[in-house]
Each structure stands twice: as C-alpha cells, then as structure tokens.
Amino acid sequence: xxxxxxxxxxxxxxxxxxxxxxxxxxxxxxxxxxxxxxxxxxxxxxxxxxxxxxxxxxxxxxxxxxxxxxxxxxxxxxxxxxxxxxxxxxxxxxxxxxxxxxxxxxxxxxxxxxxxxxxxxxxxxxxxxxxxxxxxxxxxxxxxxxxxxxxxxxxxxxxxxxxxxxxxxxxxxxxxxxxxxxxxxxxxxxxxxxxxxxxxxxxxxxxxxxxxxxxxxxxxxxxxxxxxxxxxxxxxxxxxxxxxxxxxxxxxxxxxxxxxxxxxxxxxxxxxxxxxxxxxxxxxxxxxxxxxxxxxxxxxxxxxxxxxxxxxxxxxxxxxxxxxxxxxxxxxxxxxxxxxxxxxxxxxxxxxxxxxxxxxxxxxxxxxxxxxxxxxxxxxxxxxxxxxxxxxxxxxxxxxxxxxxxxxxxxxxxxxxxxxxxxxxxxxxxxxxxxxxxxxxxxxxxxxxxxxxxxxxxxxxxxxxxxxxxxxxxxxxxxxxxxxxxxxxxxxxxxxxxxxxxxxxxxxxxxxxxxxxxxxxxxxxxxxxxxxxxxxxxxxxxxxxxxxxxxxxxxxxxxxxxxxxxxxxxxxxxxxxxxxxxxxx
Amino acid sequence: xxxxxxxxxxxxxxxxxxxxxxxxxxxxxxxxxxxxxxxxxxxxxxxxxxxxxxxxxxxxxxxxxxxxxxxxxxxxxxxxxxxxxxxxxxxxxxxxxxxxxxxxxxxxxxxxxxxxxxxxxxxxxxxxxxxxxxxxxxxxxxxxxxxxxxxxxxxxxxxxxxxxxxxxxxxxxxxxxxxxxxxx
Ligand SMILES: Cc1ncc(C[n+]2csc(CCOP(=O)(O)OP(=O)(O)O)c2C)c(N)n1
Ligand SMILES: [Mg+2]
Numbered sequence: 001x002x003x004x005x006x007x008x009x010x011x012x013x014x015x016x017x018x019x020x021x022x023x024x025x026x027x028x029x030x031x032x033x034x035x036x037x038x039x040x041x042x043x044x045x046x047x048x049x050x051x052x053x054x055x056x057x058x059x060x061x062x063x064x065x066x067x068x069x070x071x072x073x074x075x076x077x078x079x080x081x082x083x084x085x086x087x088x089x090x091x092x093x094x095x096x097x098x099x100x101x102x103x104x105x106x107x108x109x110x111x112x113x114x115x116x117x118x119x120x121x122x123x124x125x126x127x128x129x130x131x132x133x134x135x136x137x138x139x140x141x142x143x144x145x146x147x148x149x150x151x152x153x154x155x156x157x158x159x160x161x162x163x164x165x166x167x168x169x170x171x172x173x174x175x176x177x178x179x180x181x182x183x184x185x186x187x188x189x190x191x192x193x194x195x196x197x198x199x200x201x202x203x204x205x206x207x208x209x210x211x212x213x214x215x216x217x218x219x220x221x222x223x224x225x226x227x228x229x230x231x232x233x234x235x236x237x238x239x240x241x242x243x244x245x246x247x248x249x250x251x252x253x254x255x256x257x258x259x260x261x262x263x264x265x266x267x268x269x270x271x272x273x274x275x276x277x278x279x280x281x282x283x284x285x286x287x288x289x290x291x292x293x294x295x296x297x298x299x300x301x302x303x304x305x306x307x308x309x310x311x312x313x314x315x316x317x318x319x320x321x322x323x324x325x326x327x328x329x330x331x332x333x334x335x336x337x338x339x340x341x342x343x344x345x346x347x348x349x350x351x352x353x354x355x356x357x358x359x360x361x362x363x364x365x366x367x368x369x370x371x372x373x374x375x376x377x378x379x380x381x382x383x384x385x386x387x388x389x390x391x392x393x394x395x396x397x398x399x400x401x402x403x404x405x406x407x408x409x410x411x412x413x414x415x416x417x418x419x420x421x422x423x424x425x426x427x428x429x430x431x432x433x434x435x436x437x438x439x440x441x442x443x444x445x446x447x448x449x450x451x452x453x454x455x456x457x458x459x460x461x462x463x464x465x466x467x468x469x470x471x472x473x474x475x476x477x478x479x480x481x482x483x484x485x486x487x488x489x490x491x492x493x494x495x496x497x498x499x500x501x502x503x504x505x506x507x508x509x510x511x512x513x514x515x516x517x518x519x520x521x522x523x524x525x526x527x528x529x530x531x532x533x534x535x536x537x538x539x540x541x542x543x544x545x546x547x548x549x550x551x552x553x554x555x556x557x558x559x560x561x562x563x564x565x566x567x568x569x570x571x572x573x574x575x576x577x578x579x580x581x582x583x584x585x
Numbered sequence: 586x587x588x589x590x591x592x593x594x595x596x597x598x599x600x601x602x603x604x605x606x607x608x609x610x611x612x613x614x615x616x617x618x619x620x621x622x623x624x625x626x627x628x629x630x631x632x633x634x635x636x637x638x639x640x641x642x643x644x645x646x647x648x649x650x651x652x653x654x655x656x657x658x659x660x661x662x663x664x665x666x667x668x669x670x671x672x673x674x675x676x677x678x679x680x681x682x683x684x685x686x687x688x689x690x691x692x693x694x695x696x697x698x699x700x701x702x703x704x705x706x707x708x709x710x711x712x713x714x715x716x717x718x719x720x721x722x723x724x725x726x727x728x729x730x731x732x733x734x735x736x737x738x739x740x741x742x743x744x745x746x747x748x749x750x751x752x753x754x755x756x757x758x759x760x761x762x763x764x765x766x767x768x769x
Contacts, residue, residue, distance in 0.1 A: 120624050121615060126665040129610070146665060184607065184668040308659035311652070464756075 005133030006031040006164040009097070010039050012140035015172055018068050020044065020059070020444055022052035026072025027112060028099030031164035044444065044473055049076045051437040051466040053083020057092045058441025061424045062399055062449075064221065064296030066147045067441060073099040074112030077158075078119065082431060085123040087154035089428025090242060091219055093147040094154040102162040103131055116117050116158045125153035130160070141178050150187030151306040152506075164191045187305060191322035191330055199277075199301045199318045202335035206275035206299075207352040208354055212258070212287075215427070216280015216304060220324035223247065223420040226279065229332045234354065236361060238266040240281055242427045245417035255361070256370075259287040261409040264368035267563070267571050269361055270295050278302040280324040283313035284428070293570035303327045310327045313499035337531035368576060370413055372559070379531055380556035383407060383482045387414040389534045390452065393542065397422060399451045401439035404430045405458030405489040407482040411454040433462030439468050439477040450478070450542065457483040457507055457514075464517065470548045471522030478541045478549045479523075484557045485509040492560045509554055510561060518550035527552045599628065599656050601673040601680065601750045604643040607666040608634055615664050616643060625649065627655050629747030640668060644749045673750050682748040683722040684732060685710070689739035690717040698738055705731050716741055 003011065009032055013021070020042040025033040036043050046052040049071045056067025071080055077098040087094045101110040117127045123454055126146050128139050136159075143155045201208060219228050223246050230237050230253050237247045238258040258266040270276060276298045282286070288294040291313060302309070302316035303324055310319040320327055372384040387410050399417055401424040402408040408425060417423050424442050426434040439453035460481050470477055487505040494502050518525030524544055528537045528551055541549040562577045606612045613632055620627050620711035628646040631643050647657060654672070661667050690698050698717055702709055708713050721731045732743065 117611065118614070121618055125663075182665065184662075185665050306663070308656065308663060312656060315652075 001170045002167050003170045004031065004035075004164065005130075005136055005159065005166050005168060007035045008133060008170060009140065009159065009164070010035040010138040011170065012137045012172075013041060013068065014039060015137075016140060016144045017065075020472060021070055022046055022055040022059075022441065023070035023097075024049055024072070024076065026054060026076055026099065028073035028101055028161045029070065029076075029097075029159070029164075030072075030099075031161060032070065032097070032099070032159070038139065043249070043309050044469065046437075046469050048463070049079035049463040050082055050433065051440075051463055051469065053094070053096065054086070054431075054463070055079045055435050055441030055444070055466070056094050056096070057083055057087050057090075057434075058401060058424050058438030059445040060087075060092050060094055060441075061438070062421045062442045063445040064093075064421070065445075066095050066152075067142055068095050068097070068098040071099070072112070073101060073116065074114045075219060077114055077116040081120060081123060082429075084120055084154045084156065086426050086431045088123045088125070088428040088433065090426065091152050091215065092154065093148050093152040095143050096154060096156045098156060098158050099164075100129065100160040101212055103160045104162070106160065109276075114533070116156070120156050123154070124156050125151075126560075127156040127158065129158045130163050133163050133166035136168065137171060137406070138162075138173045138177060138181060141173050141526035142182060145178055145182075146185065150185075150189075151216075151304075174390045185226070187321040188321045189305070189326060190309070191303070191320045191327035193330075195318055195320045196327065196330045197334050199320060199331050200338055201304050202275060202299060202301060202318060203277060203331070204335060204338050205352060206235075206271045207354060208269075208357045209233070209275040209277060209354075210255070210269050210273040211235050211237040212240070212270065212276050212278045212281050213237055213243045214240045214279065214281025215244050216282075216324050217243055217246040218280075218420055220280060220305070222323075222325035222328055222419075225328040225332070227251075227323050228498075229328050229335075230312040232332055234358070235277070236269060236358075237436075238262075238270060238428075239417075239557075240284070240287055241412055243281070244412055244423040244425075245420045248418045249416040255365075257412055259284075260289070261413065261561050261563065262565075263370050263413065264563055264574060264576060265361060265364040267565065268364055270298070271571050272360075273298045275299050275301065278304075278316070279328060280304060282309045288313065289565045289569055289571040293572060345575060371577070372562075375531075375556060380558075381485065381529065381531055381534070381554055383410050383553075383555040383559055384414050386480065386482060386528075386534055386553050386555065387411055387454065390538055391452070393535055393538045394452060395450055397449060399424060399439075399442050399446060399449050401425065401435045401442055401453040401457040402449065403435035403453075404432045405456040405459060405487070406484070406492060406559070406561050407454050407456045407459075407488070409489075410482070413561075415454075432456070432459040435459055436477075436479060437466045438462045439479070440466055440475050443470075443475050443477050452478045452480060454480050454482065456488060457481055457485065457509075458487045460514070461512070463509075464521070467518065467521040467523050467548050467550065474546065475548070476545050478544075478550050479548065480515055480538075481550065481552050482555045483509055483514065483552050484555045484559070486557050488557070488559075489561070491557075495560070496564075498565070504529060514552035515548060518548075521548075523548040523550050525550050525552070527554070527556045593695040598650060599646055599648050599675060601659045601675060601678060601748070602643075602645045602647065602661070603750060604645060604660065604661060605635070605665060605669040605671055606641050606643055606664075607668060608639055608641045608658050609666055612666045613643065613662075614640070615666060616645075616661065619660055619664065620657075623656070625653065630747075630748050631747040634748075641683055644747070646748055671752070673752060677753050678750045679753055680725055680748045680750040681722060682725045683720065683746045684743065685718060685720050685745075686709075686732065686735050686743045687716055687718045687741040688735050689715065689741060691715055694738055698735075701734055707731065
C-alpha cells in the first residue's frame with residue numbers, strides 16, 4: 001500500500017493508540033493536517049503552541065500515556081520549546097511533531113526555517129529529523145518507545161514538508177526492527193538482587209528511617225508497592241512536590257511535602273534520619289537545601305531508573321538502578337524473607353525499637369503543624385483558606401493542576417492528595433503559565449474527573465488564551481485564580497531578602513478584569529472578595545459542566561509561604577512563620 | 586585547551602573515554618553538546634568510523650576527578666545513539682597522537698631538524714626554501730617532547746589530532762592465567 005509520508009505519520013499515530021493530539025497548523029506541516037480530517041484521532045486546536053505542549057503534558061500526567069502535540073516549523077517549533085524543557089525536567093512522556101522546510105532548503109535560512117532538532121537537543125530525550133518517508137513508521141514507533149520507557153521524557157520528530165509529501169510503501173515495523181535500530185538503548189528495569197537484599201538489611205536495621213518518595217513512584221506506577229512497603233515496615237513517607245498523591249495524605253505514615261516550603265516534620269525527619277530510602281527521587285536542590293548540611297546522619301538507599309541520578313548529588317550507600325515498582329516489590333519481598341528466616345532476631349534482639357522515632361515525629365507534628373493566621377478582619381481573604389475550602393468542597397479524586405509561585409506551594413501544602421495522578425504541576429522547570437493548558441489536557445485525558453486549576457494572577461496572564469480552546473472544545477475545567485495583585489513569590493523574596501524593595505512585581509488586582517476576560521473567552525467568570533463567598537462560589541463552579549469557569553479570588557497580597565528554608569541555606573534553619581527568625585517582619 | 590601550558594598530557598586526572606556511537610547524522614553534536622551543557626571540558630576529541638560502518642568511535646580525553654567522570658559516563662550513556670563506553674586507564678592503554686608542524690628551516694638549521702625528526706621516527710612531509718613540514722605519530726608524551734624541540738627552531742604552524750587509544754594487550758601467558766584463576 002502506497003501512502004504519503006503525511007498519511008503514514010497519522011496512520012502510525014493511530015497504530016500507537018493515539019486518541020487525541022493538541023496542535024496548530026502552518027505552512028510546513030500542512031500536508032499532515034489533511035489526513036487528520038479522515039482520522040479517528042481527535043485534534044484539539046490550541047491558540048498558542050505552548051498551550052499544545054502543556055496540554056500534552058497534562059494529558060500524560062493523568063493518563064500515563066505519552067501526550068502528543070503537533071505544530072509547524074520555525075516560530076511554532078520555538079513556541080513549544082518551553083513545554084519540551086518542562087517535560088524533560090519532570091520526566092513527562094510526550095511526543096512532539098514539528099513541520100520543517102523542504103529537505104533541499106534546509107540550511108538556507110528558508111522562510112520559517114529553524115534548526116529544531118539542534119535547538120531541542122538539550123531538552124528532549126531524543127529527536128529525529130526524518131529525511132525519507134519510508135522511515136516514518138519506524139521513527140514513530142521508536143519515539144513512543146523511548147518517550148515511555150526507562151526514565152520517561154519528551155521526544156521530537158521533525159518532518160520536512162517534501163518528506164510529508166513523498167510516497168512510501170506502508171509497512172509497520174516489528175519490535176525486533178525497533179530493537180535492531182536502537183543498539184544503544186536498553187534501560188535497566190530489574191534491580192540488582194544483592195543490592196536489594198542489602199537495602200532490605202539496612203531498612204530492617206534502621207532506627208530512624210524515612211522514605212523519601214519522588215515523582216518516579218508515579219512514573220513507575222508504584223504507589224501501591226510504596227504503600228505496601230511503608231505499611232509492612234511502619235516507616236513514614238515524605239512525598240516531594242512531584243510525588244504528591246503517590247502516598248495518601250490521610251495515611252498515618254504520611255508526613256507530607258519536604259523541601260524549601262515543606263512542613264517542619266517532613267523537613268526535620270529527613271534531617272534527623274539515620275536512613276533515607278530514596279525512591280524515584282533525585283535530591284533536587286529544592287529538597288536538600290544546602291547539600292553538605294542535608295540529612296547529615298543518614299545512610300542512603302537510592303532507587304532510580306536513571307543510573308545518572310545515583311551519586312549525582314549525594315553518594316548512596318546502596319544504589320539500585322531499576323524500575324521503582326519492581327525494585328520496591330522486591331525489597332518488600334526481601335524484608336519478608338529476612339523476617340521469616342530470622343524471626344527471633346528480627347522480632348526482638350537486633351531489630352531496633354522505632355518507638356522513640358515515631359514518638360518524636362508525632363511530637364513534631366503536634367508542635368509544628370502547617371498553619372496560617374486568619375485575617376484580623378474580613379477585608380483580607382487568605383489564600384490558604386481558599387485552598388482549604390476548595391479541598392473540602394471537591395470530590396476526593398479531583399484533579400488539581402497548578403501554576404508556579406506562592407499559590408502552587410499553598411496548593412501543595414493545604415490541599416490533600418489521596419490518590420496518584422491527581423496533582424499536575426511544573427516542578428523542575430517551574431513554568432509560569434502551566435496550569436490552564438495542563439488542566440485542559442488533564443480533563444481531556446480524564447473526562448470522568450472534576451479538574452480544577454489553582455493559578456496565580458501572573459501565571460494566568462501567560463496562557464489564559466487557552467480557555468478559548470477549552471470553551472470551543474467544551475472542556476469544562478475550573479480555574480481558581482489566587483489574585484494577590486503581585487508576582488507574589490518574587491515579592492516574597494524581595495520582602496525577605498531585599499529589604500522590602502519591591503522591584504517590578506506589582507500587577508494590579510483589577511487590570512485585567514478577570515471576570516470580563518473569562519466571559520470574553522466563553523467561560524463563566526466569578527469574583528470573590530470575602531471569606532463567606534468562597535464556598536458558594538466553588539459550589540457554583542462545581543455545578544457548571546458545560547463550559548469552563550474562572551473564579552477571581554481577591555487574596556491578601558501580604559501573605560507569605562511558610563515554612564521556608566532560605567535558598568542555599570541548611571534545612572536545619574527552617575523558618576516556621578513571620579513571627580520567627582529572620583523572616584519575622 | 587591552552588596550547589602553551591606545559592606538561593598538559595601528563596596530568597594525574599586525565600581519563601580516556603572510548604565511545605562507540607551510531608554512525609548517524611548529528612551524533613557528534615549530541616556528544617559535544619552534552620559536554621558543554623553539563624559544564625564538562627573536553628581536552629581532546631578524535632572521531633572516525635570503525636571497521637563496522639554502522640558505528641563510529643569517539644575518543645575523548647577529559648581532565649576531571651572520579652566523581653565527575655562517573656557522571657560524564659552515565660550522562661553520555663543516556664544518549665540514545667551511544668552504544669558503548671569504555672574508560673581506558675592511561676596506564677593500561679596504548680595512546681597515539683599525530684602532530685603536523687611547519688618549522689622554520691633555513692640552510693643552517695635544516696640538517697639539524699631533519700636529524701631530529703629521524704631520531705624521533707617522524708617524517709618530513711613537505712619542503713620549501715625556508716621551512717619544513719614534519720609529522721610525528723607517537724605516544725602523546727613523545728609528541729610533547731617533539732613539539733618542544735621543534736619550538737626551538739620556530740614553529741610557523743602546528744596541528745595535533747587529539748589522541749586515539751586502545752587497551753594494552755594482556756601479556757600474561759594463557760596457562761599462567763588459568764592457573765591463577767583456579768587458585769583465586
Ligand atoms: C515563565 C516564568 N517566568 C518567570 C518565573 C519566575 N517566577 C516564579 S514565581 C513568579 C511569580 C508568579 O506570580 P503569580 O502567578 O501571580 O503567582 P503568586 O506567586 O503570586 O501566587 C515568578 C515571576 C517563572 N517561574 N516562570
Ligand atoms: Mg500573584
């Protein structure tokens with residue numbers, strides 16, 4: 001069967017099980033947009049290519065399937081670089097297809113030519129410039145395979161226009177074809193048996209262990225395995241910003257989020273631990289603070305699918321390369337065997353008494369809970385109160401997306417995450433503007449779920465136009481803008497570390513008028529200024545299911561995110577609130 | 586890469602990475618791009634196809650400590666087109682490098698230069714009235730010495746290739762090895 005390259009591309013996507021793609025056409029990708037008309041794949045027309053990329057990410061976050069975005073060459077390709085980098089930092093599987101100028105024009109500075117594979121080399125797991133239409137099916141298969149195996153990540157296929165028009169003989173490659181063409185790609189998934197037993201021995205012997213669960217748990221679909229390990233051993237679990245939802249917040253062993261804005265118990269338990277069991281986490285600087293002062297007394301068991309993460313920041317005592325789920329299951333198994341083979345030992349003599357450790361943790365939890373002060377009068381709406389009210393008035397399996405800034409930290413701190421894949425956020429890159437398109441992508445992936453986004457007023461202005469997409473495509477997401485009239489997170493740093501010299505952070509609460517803007521984009525727009533209006537507004541939004549809803553919550557500009565470990569500082573120097581330490585002003 | 590720093594081929598920290606890559610467009614850019622974006626310095630780099638046309642071998646010399654070397658190797662291996670990486674211990678490998686030098690050579694010094702080239706086992710590859718172009722392919726330290734001696738005559742232009750390397754052959758007799766194998 002003869003097909004054009006463009007037809008072969010769409011057919012290959014169908015063969016890969018793609019149901020939806022996000023994109024926007026243009027000159028070089030024109031040939032590929034024609035067969036889309038006849039394809040069962042749903043195409044969602046975005047208003048800006050960055051939106052397509054973040055939608056694909058949101059889709060991937062909640063479904064575990066690679067998100068697909070397709071855009072044209074040049075400016076469209078550069079517009080999608082930010083989502084690629086975002087996905088690369090957060091290990092999100094994504095396949096991006098870009099148009100390219102004709103092969104014979106490449107290198108001539110042709111109209112809308114840019115070196116897309118060159119530009120995206122540093123922000124993709126791999127990329128391809130296809131020069132022969134016959135290669136398309138194999139490249140597509142490899143793209144999906146690479147995006148979604150090993151450490152997941154974004155890949156990009158750059159397709160010149162003449163290759164899209166070229167006739168080829170259709171043939172779908174086999175697994176063997178893929179393997180033969182990727183001699184250098186063999187991710188290790190099975191953990192080393194000796195290391196696993198060593199890890200089990202260390203875990204069994206630890207007096208003050210903490211499980212340090214990262215986003216890798218979610219990528220490996222290892223939430224169940226994690227829970228089994230924690231419950232078998234009684235070891236408490238911290239969940240990083242990328243791992244919120246990987247372990248239920250209501251679980252007695254859940255300690256919540258560690259790091260720069262983590263709660264006291266999560267941060268301090270890691271500092272005082274004698275063993276950190278790092279599972280799919282990468283010792284990010286936002287978690288460790290000053291590395292030399294991080295968890296100084298802890299031995300490290302580090303499990304990760306990416307060998308380069310082991311020893312990158314902190315040298316592990318037991319490094320295990322492998323898929324988190326299978327390794328955790330094997331560690332659990334090894335622990336059961338340990339207990340069975342040496343019941344006396346394990347039960348009494350050598351098994352450490354973790355009572356004091358758990359008592360210490362409970363004491364910290366009681367003494368230093370997350371807290372904020374309600375406003376002295378009704379003029380100021382507290383952002384944390386909005387998050388809590390949202391938490392109390394949404395179903396347990398609601399999906400929450402967020403932007404980047406103070407509102408993101410409050411959302412992660414004050415919401416509760418009971419299920420995996422309910423928290424969609426930009427961790428590694430910290431991309432303002434992520435929330436709206438990511439929420440849309442998430443809703444497309446899980447239409448059965450309620451999807452809310454908590455966004456900042458600054459972030460919202462970066463990608464709000466995608467609500468036009470959402471209205472047009474009838475994707476009923478709900479956006480809660482925590483409108484503090486500032487680039488709040490930057491304001492917070494200027495307040496604390498630059499003597500309240502506010503430089504270029506004021507945005508105004510009224511400009512733009514978010515309600516009118518929402519309405520102009522086909523959404524329902526609501527405004528909330530007082531605490532008692534919060535719940536009714538949320539309930540009203542929940543009742544609307546035929547279009548997006550935007551709520552402009554006018555929140556207190558002065559509110560800061562606490563606790564806080566100042567950048568570059570030791571986690572021991574955690575500041576709990578405005579009344580304590582240097583931050584007290 | 587400072588061409589004037591002396592003894593630059595003999596630092597204690599130098600490591601040789603022999604990287605087998607797929608022979609595809611853009612692979613060298615991926616490798617060199619990775620070095621620059623992760624902040625590693627390449628000391629020298631040589632690349633050529635292998636006997637198997639599907640693959641090329643890139644020989645990279647880096648001057649880093651052990652932890653960084655481990656990161657470099659692991660990050661390199663994440664590149665899809667990288668098939669295999671061998672770290673060659675300088676003490677356990679044969680390294681070779683080629684230098685081409687155009688040296689000032691008037692009637693008075695020409696004979697001496699040619700003699701020197703012969704002593705090193707090099708070649709005179711081009712001749713003019715007032716200059717010679719000479720070549721030497723040898724161990725990098727010998728090439729260093731050669732370069733230094735040529736400098737005395739006045740180097741007009743110098744080009745070195747960067748080194749290539751292979752592991753040293755095992756000199757233990759096979760029988761002996763099997764015996765120690767049993768004992769161990
Ligand atoms: C694209 C981008 N530009 C700049 C920043 C730096 N930055 C981090 S948080 C922040 C402020 C965000 O403001 P807003 O969306 O209003 O959220 P708030 O902190 O007020 O809750 C800025 C500018 C960023 N993370 N991303
Ligand atoms: Mg703000």
